[in-house]
Amino acid sequence: MVTYSNTYNMLQRFYGLVYLSAVLLFVTLTGTQAECPVQLNPQRAVVRYGDSVAVNCSASVPHKGMGWEASEGAVTMTRDSLITWRVSNLIEWDIQPYCYINHEEQCQVELPVTIYKTPDSVSIIIVNHRGPMIEGKQYELQCDVHDVAPVQNLTVKWYKGQTLLNQTTFTEDSKTPVNETTTLLIRPDRADDGAQYRCEAELELGAEGPQPPPKETSDLLNITVYFKPIINETKLPSIVPVFRGYPEVLVCEAEGNPKPTIGWSLGANVIVYNETLTISESTPEYVYCVANNSVGRTIRQVNVSIQDSVMKLHWFSITCCSVESQCPIQLIPRRAVVRYGDDVSADYKTSVPHKGMGWEASEGAVTMTRDSLITWRVSNLIEWDIQPYCYINHEEQCQVELPVTIYKTPDSVSISIVNHRGPMIEGKQYELQCDVHDVAPVQDLTVKWYKGQTLLNQTTFTEDNKTPVNETTTLLIRPDRADDGAQYRCEAELELGAEGPQPSPKETSGRLNVELYYKPKHSNSRETIIKNDEVMLNCTVKANPAPKYTWHSEHLKEEFSSSVLQSSTVLLSPGNYTCTATNSLGSDSKVFIIKSEQTDRTTFWAIVLSGVAVALVLIATYVIFKIRCSNNSVI
Template identity: 45%
Template sequence: MFSTAPSTPGTMTTLPATAKPKLVTFPLELNPPRVVVRYGDSVSVNCSTSFTDHEGMGWEATFGGTGFEQEVNVVTWTVDNLIDWTIEPTCYITLIDGEQPSEVLPVILYKTPDSISISVLRHSGPMVEGTEYQLQCDIQNIAPLQNLVVKWYKGNEPLDNVTYSIVSKTPVDVSDTLMISPSRHDDGAQYRCRAQLDLGPEGPQPHPTVTSEPLNITVHYTPEFLPGNDTVEVSAGSDVSLDCSAEGNPPPELRWTNNTAEGNANETTVGRLRTLNISRVTANATYNCTVTNRLGSITKQIHVLVEVPPQQHPTMFSTAPSTPGTMTTLPATAKPKLVTFPLELNPPRVVVRYGDSVSVNCSTSFTDHEGMGWEATFGGTGFEQEVNVVTWTVDNLIDWTIEPTCYITLIDGEQPS
């Protein structure tokens, strides 16, 4: 019945038949001035005026209209069960001069969704680490669309908020998507989506919200070794246990291999830990732990270094002094004999992890000589003249049987080492 609403609070727009709308100074007040109603609930709004010189007033609406009432200053629009999505109740007043100011009541009718669910598009079963997947949130029968906020969560962590600019007063079905690329740390994570209606200060507080059941994901990933030692030192003839532990999904299989048949070995497994028990170890060895699942395989080496008592130790050098501070000479035509000058190694003995670097100085206090040097399969220096110190250095020691030998050539041709 009424086509316009006041543009300024406290003023009314008049619609006489032969004139343009004009402003009048008396109030036509709605209380409350705006309503937010849940679909199917009741609603009641008063329309009042302080102007007494009028013929009457009333409400016009598809539901709850009052008709024209005389000699009143208040009329009430009431609906017990509001189900009209597009209703626009209008309060009007008829003045003595025939003018008829009016005001339209803004009504927001809302409805929470019938259902909300979350799923993975075009995929079923476990996810694979590093692969992208699309989650979809389906919301059924919700209104109004422009007040909807879709919220995404992983556990309690907010991931995304989505709002809509399209205006739709009637219920609609909504689908929103989220791209994820899970890592191994997301195995067992729960994703949820939430439909929230933000209806402003006149709406219910907190905002009406419906949340999906959680989507639990399983993430498969390649094996990864857990921290552990990769070198073990053991006395000759004793027993040793080597631990290898890894995680992966699906749970990986662990397998031990070694480069020697030395000793007796058996394996035990407790959870993610696989232990190789070796008895009566007598020689250095490298053992390989291989971990495999359907996504990949990894291998790491564990080195066993045997410490032999001094009297049994295979010396690093071809001969060793039997008395501290004396050297063994090796002339071509004579048996070894003791000499009185020192040929000193610093450090005198080394234990090196496979693949690591090593450096040893060899020095002499005897100055009357032709030269000295190191002889070795790796790191040999050659013969160096007019020096009292030579250094054997290897950046990456991988020769299990290396025996570096430091020698000095005397004036008389003898060659202690």
């Protein structure tokens, strides 16, 4: 009985394996018929213009002949199983070789060929400008790439030093060499003086292309930035004590480009041109250091405080002037941020005995009082340059200035396209402009660019101006078909710090709706259809303006202008049908290949042979089983 059970289990497993093998054979033989039984090596060719190229086409099945069709390097039909398409000097940009095989019926596989050419030159310039740049102003850099292909694989990268600033890709579909121009907007500050810009054209040709990707780089563009002077406030404090009979020397140092001239204004049109100034008890209470160059002027006010005691002078210098934070007073808030025309107030208190304290200001001054808490208050603040400070007489007088930021949101924010009206064209470059009118302070302004909800870019400003100004920023775009109907906007935001309003005040432009024109482009150039009861050739493609359609085939006896052909309305015989979609920007064609529905002999014999194999296995199993049972019975 044990022998019978073991034999039965063994045969059951053997039968299962044979059945599974038959099924796999069936799936393999039937599933591969949908593909053309040739292999290309490599599957895609990437070759430099004028270089040689070779690609093998091999078949692993019996056939009646195979060959290469191409305008160069064609291989006539042969019974070999490996043939090579070879061109020694490839200069035909639009070559489309394909390998064909006659196996039951003819099929073919096209070889994608990318011919590339590195640019003849890559150059960088400043648009409409020569000489030094001015800090805070906007400039346009231009990169010209000459005679490069294919443009859809081109990336232009912008660098400042070793830092990548921006990069541009291209959506045009062109196989032949073109010239391309890209631009970069910059707003240099003093840190950019001496910076080096360059642009780089790189062809990213995929895994089959050369590694690393070929690139050409422009020469370096060295920039000089002119900026107005900045006075070194560490070396020139705002309050300088002077002991009677002991003159002091003030030093005014300023950094600027061009190098600034230094002068001292002593009032009544008295100006002393020197970096140093000797002061004494006869010096006016206020003197002014003036640093001036061709870009602008910076003024630093110095309060000359006359002292009577060397000891007191020494204490005053330490507590009052060297470290103003040690003046025994507290400001609440430490910084005032107020909207133009609104109310403002700040408290000033002390916890030490004193002989009097007060507020000095052009508006809202508080006369000296013995109170320990006094408030500076203005009900309608409209003085842009107000500089209130509180003072206290505690052993000696010291003072602390209250920083005041007066802000004004813009009267308007508008967006426009520079020098263009109507629909945009895919792949071309356009300049959007954002105008911000009457905003302050500009150094706290950020202009942000959006497409839909996506932040594209933002610009800040280095000018130091307390009064309202108008500002213009631009954004370069190169839209593709996905941008048709996109909405652009710009937003002016005043980032005023923790003491300012939260969230930050902002004004937004209206929406700029982009209408984009683009030519037709099919997702694939060929489609094979097996003819059955109902055949539909759908050539519909998205384009703007809407395309017109034309059909060409030796089987069509009349012209058709619809995007779809159906066998229910048109006689569609086996063969090739070419549909061309055309609009004002270009055209694109697609070939439909209708094949006859035939009984697949391979599939048929695969089924028959699988069935026979299974039947033989079952018969053999039965015979062995009977023999074993007979032997067991005899025993």
